[in-house]
Amino acid sequence: MSCEMSPYVVIGGGIAGVSCAQSLKVISSNKQTKVVLLSSSSVVKSVTNINRITQNIEDFDVTETKITELNDSSLGIEAKCCDVVKINPEKQVVITSTGEEIFYSKLCVCTGAKPSLINNQCPHVIGIRDTQTVNELESLVAKSKKIVVVGNGGIAMELVYSLENIDVVWVIKDTSIGKTFFDGGAAEFLLSSLDQPKDRSDTLVEPDKRRSKYTVFNLSNNSSTSAPVLGGSALGPDWHQQTSLTGSSSKNITFEYGCTVQEILYGGSLVGSDGQFPVEVILSNGKHIECDFVVSATGVSPNIHLFNNMPSCTINLDGGVEVDSNMRVTGVKNIYAAGDVCSCSWQKSPHWLQMRLWTQARQMGIFAAHCMVSHSETGTDPILDFCFEVFTHVTKFFGYKIVLLGKYNCQNLDLDKTQLVVRVTPGLEYIKVVLFEGRMYGAVLVGETDLEETFENLILNGMDLSHYGENLLHPNVDLDDYFD
Structure with missing residues (x-):
């Protein structure tokens, strides 16, 4: 067991964590200040090629790199691939799975969120969260004729649009697609592009050359990709661009609106199946759908496992750990949180709302770094960043540029x-x-x-x-x- 003192420690290799660690090195007045980034994955995500569209809207690339490249960068971040098992707020120490103790003066937890699978016991259900699960999805699609996609968020929409040569049954609990992002009118507008050849619909909006391109690395020797590593970073925009999602049949999309999955049968529990498919999905509308596998894109829940031993902190109704207007975790000293893991408890601007998106992960990570440095060096609370004045998000669905405001x-x-x-x-x-x-x-x-x-x-x-x-x-x- 080793002990070392680090002024700043960041947990999480996603956009929030890396943005926080990089910002700590840039804005700290003492350039010798030590910053340690701990990631459960050997691949981390960072933001490059930032393009400011308006005062508050930014577009950028999300790139995947080996964690060792952060150590080699000019910023001088000490990045480690390890699992954090516990935080001791009284002693201000982080304990890893190997027993290593890393002491901190300020700690920022950016452990993100974990998929909420509809049935995590069924071997034919896959959740899409990180590079590993995308690799598994690509392999499964290549040898499949029919799948069921459950969910109505960004991942589900991107997936259904990108799939080729496969029969898709899209199970949606709402009355229209993309309920989180837009109304039924916009949904109907976007659905018209599904009937167009992919190369034609993509020309409606000139391809954005600044968008993310991912390089996939062999993450670990863990052969089970159905259970994402706790604290693993989320995908971010355009995760599907360099992924081949082509099946072995012809593409047909069937929409099942206003219903949910009641039961998933497989193996010996299959009833009335002709044996063509290994899975049978029973929907709340009474329909039975047979398929090769099920994609659970039913959202995520904040990954707050590191706060389980901190009864003084507050867990919000949405499942995130509450932070104040300086990104400090309420109820504990010198611990901050940013990104999907946290819930903003301050009095919000009338035009801003929290959504667990990669744009806000970056904003929160950077602002958390400013707060940590300000509290360390001057003991003062910085003014809430202007990015929290109005909600903005830019993305792309079905080949169209999407901008959401306020x-x-x-x-x-x-x-x-x-x-x-x-x-x-x-x-x-x-x-x-x-x-x-x-x-x-x-x-x-x-x-x-x-x-x-x-x-x-x-x-x-x-x-x-x-x-x-x-x-x-x-x-x-x-x-x-x-x-x-």
């Missing part, structure tokens, strides 16, 4: 005081604006609209737009004139 889905707004204004150009763009008491509170932009900066400014400025009414999105109304 309370884009009317989150927590009084619907009696809310008005929606929509403009649709089939095959080109879908624009929805959320007006609350005459002021813009959110927007959904699908396609190359070039409106994100204007709408972001309108949200932040709180300008009264009620006199425009339904003409707000009329092509002859130039909202840019407000900011010339």
